[in-house]
Amino acid sequence: MTASQRSVTVGEAMTSRVRTATPDESLPEIWLLLGQEGCHHVPIIDGGLPVGMVSSRDLVRLAHRKGASKLDARALAGATASDVMSRDLETIDVDAPVEEAIDRIGPGDIHALVVVDEGGALVGIVTHNDLLHYLIS
Secondary structure, X not given: OOHHHOOOEHHHHXXXXXXXXXXXXXXXXXXXXXXXXXXXXXXXXXXXXEEEEEEHHHHHHHHHHOOOOOOOHHHHOOOEHHHHOEOOOOEEEOOOEHHHHHHHHOOOOOOEEEEEOOOOOEEEEEEHHHXXXXXXX
């Protein structure tokens, strides 16, 4: 196989600078983090391993359930990551072919995959935006 025929890995297409939180992190803090980083997903880490994900969509849903007319720190007060995080974590190996991530995210049910190494530790995240950048580059 020549270099041009080599399959690109998820590790080459992912975002490796990922901000994380713990299950007991307050949602106002996560909301602030999402805004500062300009991202939509925060992996939740416990004991050094990813255990969940909080997305901007999770925060919107909580604010709506609370009857808030605006998504702000007050609408999220008193809640933590563990209250809203997705526990059915979708992971992918850092060395998996990027086509696998495209196959999993492409249909639209999944918006982000937590990228892990062989020990299950977080090494990055791959989102539909990362894949879009990969496909157009």
